Amino acid sequence: MIMAGSREDAPWLDGDAGQLVRPYTVTNGRTKPSKPLDLVSLVRATGLAPHRRLDPEHALALELCRTxxxxxxxxxxxxQPVMVTKVVLSDLIEWNAVTTRAPGATADSTDRQRLEALLHGLRERL
Incomplete structure (x- = not known):
């Protein structure tokens, strides 16, 4: 690990990984999101800018949510770990910067045909 710059407060860098920031720092010590999210929840930017300066993770997440x-x-x-990402996204939801929805929320998640199509798609990727 090398120190970037000559200042003592400069961020720690790793040649391969880039800037190293602990998840605890990204979430301000929070370990649970304030909004219910799962891995397949779709997140989209609302177009409303938060009324605060965004941390790098929040800004990147918001940029990714243009679609x-x-x-x-x-x-x-x-x-970042999924739980850290959920906390970041929860912040953006609370600031009205993004909205979420579960894909196929009205579809039956136990539909055999749908599950078989999912299995077939996963096998194709492997």
Whole structure:
């Protein structure tokens, strides 16, 4: 690990990973999201700007939500655990910057044909 710049308060950097920020710091110590979200919830920006300065994770998440994007995909882009991503997205929801919806919320999640299509799609990717 190397220190970026010559100042003592400069961020720690790792040659491969980039800036290292602990999840605890990203969520301000919170461990649970304030809004219910699951991995396949779709998140989309509302176009309303939050009335506060955004942390880098919040800004990137908001940028990713210009089009409907799943919580799992946002977590992958943020390179953060899903729970951290859910806390970040909960903040954006509370600030009215994004909205969420579960895809196929009206569909029956136990529909055999739908489950078989999902299984077939997963097998195709492997």
């Amino acid at each position: 409907p994007t799943s919580v799992a995909e946002i977590a992958a882009h943020l390179r």
